[in-house]
Amino acid sequence: MIRTVVILLWAGVLAACSPATGGGRDAPTGAVLTLYGDIETVDRGPSQAALEPLFFAYGIEFGSACVFSTASLASLDQHEIRVDFPMGGDERRFSGPLLRDVLAIAGPQGTHLTVTALDGYQRTIPLEQVMAHDVILAIRADGEWLGIGGYGPALLVWPRGTDPDLAGQTDDDWVWGVFAIESVTPDET
Incomplete structure (x- = not known):
């Protein structure tokens, strides 16, 4: 129950600060x-x-971090991927910076990334x-800002339609509602 309230409060705060449509509005x-x-x-x-109750609700603790606003993500080189998402659904046009360009700013030293979504979904992906792939951290879909309540504030989008190594890739690594990424090196025990 507390987790649901925290998510709703966080979503409400972000939604109040976010434009309803991407049109000509600023990030x-x-x-x-x-x-x-x-x-x-x-x-x-x-x-x-x-x-920061959302961090607390998901057990996210850190001594320091590197943060990005939608505007700072939008200021990086933007890339577009046309792909079906969810898998088998309509093809959409997703855009945002390459995830590796975002990571280059923070300088991850771990071997994996643990990506956390607003709904608590976490996925650990080898760095x-x-x-190796042109994965984007999408902040727009079909020209509109990704908002809270949809796939926003950000969505990992993989080029499975154009990258032969990703053909048939499921949606498991397509984390939506991304708000935190941890650089980690998992124990191999």
Whole structure:
């Protein structure tokens, strides 16, 4: 119950700060993505349970991090992928920066990324896999900003329609509602 309330409160705050449509409107400026863990570049201090209940609800704690707003993500080189999502659905036009360009700013040192979505879904993906493909961190779909309540604030989009190595890829690594990415090196025990 507490987790649901936290998600609804967080979604309400972000939705109030986000444009309803992408049209000609500017990108929201508040932080929507936090990269943490084993990274080189940081621009914020530790997580604070009292002020950041969503991090607390998902057990996300860090001493420092690198944060991005939708506007800062939009300022990076934008790439477009036309692909069906969900798999087998209509083809849509997703756009945003390459995930590896976002990661280059934070400088991850781990071997994997644990991507966390607003609904609590987490997926740990080898960094090598992300770097080998033109994965984008989509912030728009069909020209509209991805919003809370939909696939936003960001969605991992893989070029499964044009990259032969990804042909037939399921939606498991297509994390939507992305708000946190941790650079980790999992124990191999």
